Amino acid sequence: MAAITAEDFGRGVAEALGARLVSLVLYGSAVRGGHVPGRSDVNTLLICDRADEALFAALERPLGPWLKAGHGAPLVFTNAEWRDSADVFAVEYEDIRAAHRVLAGGDPWSGLAVRPADVRRQLEHELRGKLVRLRQAYAAFARDPAQLTAAFTASVSGFLTMLRGVLRLTGREAPADSDGLLRAAAGAIGFPPAAIDAFVAHAQGRATLRLSARDPRATAYLTVLARTVDFVDRLG
Numbered sequence: 001m002a003a004i005t006a007e008d009f010g011r012g013v014a015e016a017l018g019a020r021l022v023s024l025v026l027y028g029s030a031v032r033g034g035h036v037p038g039r040s041d042v043n044t045l046l047i048c049d050r051a052d053e054a055l056f057a058a059l060e061r062p063l064g065p066w067l068k069a070g071h072g073a074p075l076v077f078t079n080a081e082w083r084d085s086a087d088v089f090a091v092e093y094e095d096i097r098a099a100h101r102v103l104a105g106g107d108p109w110s111g112l113a114v115r116p117a118d119v120r121r122q123l124e125h126e127l128r129g130k131l132v133r134l135r136q137a138y139a140a141f142a143r144d145p146a147q148l149t150a151a152f153t154a155s156v157s158g159f160l161t162m163l164r165g166v167l168r169l170t171g172r173e174a175p176a177d178s179d180g181l182l183r184a185a186a187g188a189i190g191f192p193p194a195a196i197d198a199f200v201a202h203a204q205g206r207a208t209l210r211l212s213a214r215d216p217r218a219t220a221y222l223t224v225l226a227r228t229v230d231f232v233d234r235l236g
Helices: 006-020 053-068 079-084 090-098 116-141 145-153 156-169 178-189 197-203 216-233
Strands: 021-027 043-048 075-078 100-105
Touching: 006 021, 006 043, 006 053, 006 100, 021 090, 043 079, 043 100, 075 079, 090 100, 090 116, 090 156, 116 145, 116 156, 116 216, 145 197, 145 216, 156 178, 156 197, 156 216, 178 197, 178 216, 197 216
Parallel strands: 043 075
Antiparallel strands: 021 043, 021 100
16 A cells, blocks of 8 residues: 555545635645654644534544554644734744645635744744753763763754744745755854754764763753854844
């Protein structure tokens, strides 16, 4: 049996929901490029009229083969929630807008604006949170290579999303490929890209990173994060 495609999933959702469907969107690395099978998620977003038990019952049939193929369920918004949440999820909205494909339904961006001030505020909040949590992890696991590696590598995908947001906020192009993104962000923010090359290579499946006890690469990553927080703070 052929593997289910995103387009197959879109047709199944459209058939199952009918007029209740507002939009089903594929987004992220599966559209932008750089998707790593077995490591990267295939991200989808469902916008519907309302989120009730009948909706989830109707979704069971198209979701079954999609989940069996190893993909996650879509994010679910009602249309009202989608329209009202652009200030709360400003970074995510802009990231999805920049790399998405409508699988079923209409264009979810029609008439929807994201304010740069909301993007900057969320970027600072997310980056500061990531920085203090990774410092906490380093304090706890500096001499435990396995735990240290797990904590730091888990943060990379989110940090790359933040870097794309920083570039777009400053009017710069955010390259689709991770290496290009890293170098563009490093040039704009002012940090050496080599400081986190190994983390990005790990996230892209091009290498496996194993930090050692008190690995200087971990502290270099923390320094890059701190520099990025300072850069975003000064944009305010």
